[in-house]
Amino acid sequence: MPSFILLEDHPLVLESLLAQLSLRYANLKIVYKGSDVLAAVAAHRETSATIAIVDLDLGDGRSPADVISLLTALEIPVLVVSALAEPSTVQAVMIAGADGFVSKRAKTSELLDAVESILRGDSFVSPELAGALLARRSQNISLSEQEQRALVLYASGLKLDAVARRMDIAPSTAKSYIDRVREKYRDAGLEARTKTGLYKAARDSGLIS
Numbered sequence: 001m002p003s004f005i006l007l008e009d010h011p012l013v014l015e016s017l018l019a020q021l022s023l024r025y026a027n028l029k030i031v032y033k034g035s036d037v038l039a040a041v042a043a044h045r046e047t048s049a050t051i052a053i054v055d056l057d058l059g060d061g062r063s064p065a066d067v068i069s070l071l072t073a074l075e076i077p078v079l080v081v082s083a084l085a086e087p088s089t090v091q092a093v094m095i096a097g098a099d100g101f102v103s104k105r106a107k108t109s110e111l112l113d114a115v116e117s118i119l120r121g122d123s124f125v126s127p128e129l130a131g132a133l134l135a136r137r138s139q140n141i142s143l144s145e146q147e148q149r150a151l152v153l154y155a156s157g158l159k160l161d162a163v164a165r166r167m168d169i170a171p172s173t174a175k176s177y178i179d180r181v182r183e184k185y186r187d188a189g190l191e192a193r194t195k196t197g198l199y200k201a202a203r204d205s206g207l208i209s
Contacts, residue, residue: 009057024112073166
C-alpha cells in the first residue's frame, strides 16, 4: 500500500485529494498533509513516503525548483498537481526532478493515472503539456541533463552548496556545471556572467518562468 505526502495549502483542495485517493486506495496511509515542505521532509525521515503530491504555490516564498529538489534529494518520487501549468514551469520542475505534472484542471482519472504511473517507476505528463514541452525544448541551447538541473536550481535562488546537496554531487562539480552553462550561453551571445544574467538567459531560453 503506497504512503503519501500531500503538500497543499488550500484546505478544500487538500480534502479533495484525500477523498479521491481514498476511493482508489483502501486504508490510505498519509505520512504528512499540509503546506510545510520542511515538516514533510521531517515526517518522511520518521516514516518513509512512497510518493509526494505537491502544489507549487505553498505560500512560503520558495521557488518551485526549491520545493521539488528538497523532496527529490531524499529520493521521494514527486507528482506536481498545480494550477501553474505554463510550459516553462512544467519544464523547470521536471528538470528539478519531478516525476510527473498534472494540471488542477485535469480530471480525477488523469490524476490517478499519474499516481499509478509514478508508483510503477514511470513519469507522467499529460499529452497536452507534453506537446508544449517538446516544442519549447527544441528552442533551447544544448545543455546536458545535469547542466539543466544545476542551472534551474541555481537560477531559482539556491546557492552553489545547496545545489550540490540537492543533486548529491560535490560543490566543485556543481560549479563546473554552472561554469559550462555560462560558457555555452556566452558562445550563443547571451549575457550570463552574473547570477541575474543566468536567470534572465534561462528564462529567455524557456527553462524557467
